[in-house]
Structures are given as C-alpha cells and as structure tokens.
Amino acid sequence: MTVLLVEDDASIAIVITAALEAEGFEVVHCETIGARDNLLAEHRFSALVTDVMLPDGDGIETLGAVHERFPAMPIIILSAQNTLDTAVRASDTGAFEYFPKPFDIDELARTVRQAVGAGAASPESVEDAAIGEGLPLVGRSAAMQTVYRMITRVLRNDLTVLILGESGTGKELVAEAIHQLGGRRDGPFVAVNTAAIPAELIESELFGHEKGAFTGAVARHLGKFEQAEGGTLFLDEIGDMPMQAQTRLLRALQSGSIRRVGGREEVKVDARIVAATNKDLEPLIAAGQFREDLYYRLNVVPITLPALRERTDDIPALARHFLKAAATEGLPRRQLSGDAADLLSRQSWRGNVRELRNFVYRLALLAREDTIDAANLKPLLDQMRPAPAEPGEGDAIDTAVSRWLAEVRPVSGTVYDAALAAFERPLFAEILRETGGNQVRAAQQLGINRNTLRKRLGELALDPEEFARRG
Numbered sequence: 423m424t425v426l427l428v429e430d431d432a433s434i435a436i437v438i439t440a441a442l443e444a445e446g447f448e449v450v451h452c453e454t455i456g457a458r459d460n461l462l463a464e465h466r467f468s469a470l471v472t473d474v475m476l477p478d479g480d481g482i483e484t485l486g487a488v489h490e491r492f493p494a495m496p497i498i499i500l501s502a503q504n505t506l507d508t509a510v511r512a513s514d515t516g517a518f519e520y521f522p523k524p525f526d527i528d529e530l531a532r533t534v535r536q537a538v539g540a541g542a543a544s545p546e547s548v549e550d551a552a553i554g555e556g557l558p559l560v561g562r563s564a565a566m567q568t569v570y571r572m573i574t575r576v577l578r579n580d581l582t583v584l585i586l587g588e589s590g591t592g593k594e595l596v597a598e599a600i601h602q603l604g605g606r607r608d609g610p611f612v613a614v615n616t617a618a619i620p621a622e623l624i625e626s627e628l629f630g631h632e633k634g635a636f637t638g639a640v641a642r643h644l645g646k647f648e649q650a651e652g653g654t655l656f657l658d659e660i661g662d663m664p665m666q667a668q669t670r671l672l673r674a675l676q677s678g679s680i681r682r683v684g685g686r687e688e689v690k691v692d693a694r695i696v697a698a699t700n701k702d703l704e705p706l707i708a709a710g711q712f713r714e715d716l717y718y719r720l721n722v723v724p725i726t727l728p729a730l731r732e733r734t735d736d737i738p739a740l741a742r743h744f745l746k747a748a749a750t751e752g753l754p755r756r757q758l759s760g761d762a763a764d765l766l767s768r769q770s771w772r773g774n775v776r777e778l779r780n781f782v783y784r785l786a787l788l789a790r791e792d793t794i795d796a797a798n799l800k801p802l803l804d805q806m807r808p809a810p811a812e813p814g815e816g817d818a819i820d821t822a823v824s825r826w827l828a829e830v831r832p833v834s835g836t837v838y839d840a841a842l843a844a845f846e847r848p849l850f851a852e853i854l855r856e857t858g859g860n861q862v863r864a865a866q867q868l869g870i871n872r873n874t875l876r877k878r879l880g881e882l883a884l885d886p887e888e889f890a891r892r893g
C-alpha cells in the first residue's frame with residue numbers, strides 16, 4: 423500500500439516517511455501541488471498525507487476536487503495552527519483527518535493505518551464506542567451518520583466545537599461523547615448552562631473570583647475554566663450569554679488565559695471548548711446581541727444535530743432504547759410491537775428526543791401489557807399528548823389579536839413591542855400562578871434568565887408575592 427506524502431519541509435518529510443514505513447507503507451514523496459496532481463493522475467494511492475502551505479499555493483483549496491475524483495482515498499491534512507479555519511472548512515468537503523502541527527508522529531502513522539484499513543473512524547465505531555462508554559448515541563439514520571462523522575473528526579484534536587440544534591436533540595450528549603472518546607477523557611468534563619446563571623454571577627462562575635472580590639466572596643473560588651483544566655468545558659445555551667460575559671469569554675479564548683474576578687494575575691487555562699445553542703446565532707449577531715468575533719471563535723467546527731422529524735427512521739430504535747433504559751431504572755420491562763413503533767414514528771416530536779424519551783418512560787409506567795402494540799398505544803398517546811392543533815384552533819388568538827389591535831392600538835411606540843408586552847403580562851401571570859410565585863421555577867419554565875424575569879416583572883408591575891399568597 424502506497425501513501426502519497428506532500429510536504430515541502432524536507433526534515434519533516436523524512437520523519438513522516440520513516441514512521442509510515444515502520445507502519446508497513448510505501449511512501450511516495452513530493453513537494454508541490456503540481457507534482458501531487460501529476461502523481462495522482464498516474465498512480466493509485468491508498469492515502470494522501472498533505473501539508474497546507476506549499477511552494478505553489480495553498481494545498482487545501484484544491485483538496486475538494488481531489489476528494490471528488492478519489493472519494494475512497496482518505497486525506498490527512500497537516501497544518502500549523504494559523505491555518506485551522508481553512509483546514510476545517512476544507513474538511514467539510516470530504517472525509518478528512520486533520521492534524522495540527524506539532525503532532526505526534528506515531529499517532530499520525532496509526533491514523534493513516536486506521537484510515538486505510540477497515541476504518542476505526544467509521545461512524546459505527548463511534549456509536550459502539552459511545553454505547554460501550556455508557557454514552558449511548560442511538561440512531562443510524564443518514565442525518566446521524568453525518569453527525570458521527572463530524573465527531574470522529576474532532577476526537578484527535580482540540581478544535582473548538584459549536585453544536586447547533588433544537589432543544590432536546592442531544593447536544594449535551596454529543597458534547598459528552600466528544601469528551602469521553604477524545605484525548606481528554608481522563609480530564610474533567612465541566613458543563614455550564616450560561617443561560618441559567620444570573621448575569622451578575624456569570625463571570626465569577628466562568629473565571630472564578632478572589633477572596634473579597636465582592637460582598638459574599640469569602641474565599642477564593644475557581645471558575646469553570648479552571649475546574650475544566652486538562653478536560654472539556656461545555657458552554658451550553660451560549661446564545662443567551664450576556665454581552666459583557668461574551669467579551670470576557672472572547673478574551674479568554676484568544677489569550678488562552680483568564681483573570682479571576684478581583685484578581686490581578688493572568689492564569690493560563692487549558693480546556694477544550696465545546697459550545698452549544700438552540701438559537702440561530704446569525705440573527706442575534708445582526709441584532710447586536712451576540713458578538714460576531716466570538717461566533718467565529720466558537721464556530722471552528724460546527725456540528726448540527728437534526729431535529730427528530732428529520733430522522734423519523736431512528737424513532738423505533740430510540741423508543742426501544744428508552745424502554746430498556748427505563749427497565750434498568752426499575753420501571754416495568756416492556757416491548758414495542760412493529761406497528762406501535764410505526765405509530766410513534768408518525769407523531770410529531772417537537773421536543774425532539776427529550777420529549778420522546780419522557781413519553782416512553784411514562785409509557786413504560788402506564789401501559790397494561792408487556793408488549794405494547796398500536797391498539798394499546800393509541801389511547802395512551804391521546805391521553806398523554808395534546809391532540810395536534812385542529813384547523814381553526816388558532817382562531818381564539820387571531821380574534822384576540824385583531825380586537826386588541828382595534829381597541830388598544832398604542833398611540834405611541836411600536837405595535838410590535840406593545841403587542842409583545844400585552845401578551846407577556848398574562849403569560850407571566852399564568853406561569854407565576856402555576857409555580858406559586860416561585861421565580862426560579864417560573865424562569866425555568868419560561869426558559870428565560872431569572873434576572874430578565876425579575877426585571878420584566880418590575881416593568882410589567884407584576885408582583886410574584888401576590889401569586890405566592892394566592893397559590
């Protein structure tokens with residue numbers, strides 16, 4: 423088996439050649455894109471290992487075309503840090519492995535061996551490994567295969583990953599998988615939900631504080647960055663992070679160091695960053711609510727998780743997986759018949775895998791039969807899930823809106839803001855009623871920051887105490 427090595431630095435080429443030969447490959451070496459293309463035209467290679475900056479140009483730009491011509495030939499890119507973004511962009515176009523320089527030469531040789539062989543980096547192996555690690559990522563749909571492929575690409579490096587996808591699609595699970603299967607598995611996995619922390623505490627949460635930094639700071643506190651030293655820092659709900667904290671986060675990512683609140687020294691930090699959001703960040707950037715430069719910093723390798731409706735063929739496997747999981751947690755052991763699985767697949771799961779999971783757990787508890795078929799399932803579905811909206815069901819809201827517009831149209835200010843405020847007040851009141859005036863729970867249910875809730879309640883002249891008395 424012959425590997426084509428494109429590397430213009432002679433000493434690096436010698437070392438790589440020796441390592442590949444020790445792994446049993448023959449190596450053909452060249453130094454330019456022109457020579458590479460001539461060789462590719464004349465010979466078949468088992469793999470291509472290539473540097474990025476070459477004497478006759480940027481090797482990456484033409485790799486998409488090479489991959490198209492030889493889709494079965496794995497391509498391994500060697501690159502210095504400053505060409506990361508390009509490398510990642512190129513990797514989106516095909517099946518590439520990516521090695522930032524400096525790299526472990528033996529690991530490179532092993533990677534080439536794996537890429538050429540049966541493919542330890544195949545999507546199935548991630549799934550199997552994940553199950554083995556107790557981190558099940560269930561689903562073999564085409565959409566999930568793409569996700570697995572992306573995961574394998576980031577396991578051997580520390581590139582920043584941005585996981586995108588609707589709520590409940592498994593973003594946190596993917597972040598955990600990247601940690602558990604990657605090179606940092608022996609370090610800590612620290613998750614922080616940036617939306618759940620009050621704005622004034624977020625910096626101290628992330629960067630820590632020194633004793634006496636503010637009232638109540640009775641001892642030095644290490645922030646999540648330092649807690650994640652040597653491991654992975656998972657920044658969840660990044661789209662909801664307050665602006666000021668975004669600025670500090672960006673600085674930390676750029677410099678690789680943090681300063682504790684109230685502290686003077688810069689502390690070096692070493693944590694792999696994986697961020698996630700269910701928000702579309704581009705409109706937030708346009709609205710000035712998310713820093714564009716931070717977005718580019720985080721969005722080095724985007725992994726987009728499909729909504730469950732885009733992979734309904736995974737629903738039977740997921741449902742059976744959750745039934746099994748429920749049984750190991752002490753719920754009755756149930757089976758799902760084929761027609762019941764089909765029926766589940768035809769439902770719309772707006773809350774994605776989380777909604778399906780919760781439903782299946784309730785099903786395990788409430789079903790009367792050990793094997794649930796479609797006939798058993800139907801009444802439980804009707805009972806446990808609100809019926810899909812009938813045509814015309816939105817009429818009540820339509821009428822309310824037109825009446826509001828006709829009667830209360832604000833004389834000054836924009837209609838949009840006034841309409842939102844008009845809707846917000848009864849919504850907040852209803853949720854406060856449900857939670858007996860508990861602002862923490864109300865904020866959780868609404869899915870907004872507790873501080874934002876408190877501020878809006880003040881502006882809307884809503885007193886949570888009143889609901890506590892009533893509730």
Ligand SMILES: Nc1ncnc2c1ncn2[C@@H]1O[C@H](COP(=O)(O)OP(=O)(O)OP(=O)(O)O)[C@@H](O)[C@H]1O
Nearest residue numbers: 558559560588589590591592593594595700775776
């Ligand atoms: N592919 C999957 N296989 C098995 N379980 C999954 C899968 N995807 C999600 N889950 C399960 O669904 C639930 C929701 O997943 P997770 O919390 O990772 O979603 P999320 O996208 O991070 O949600 P949010 O945006 O609301 O934080 C969890 O219980 C998780 O274990």
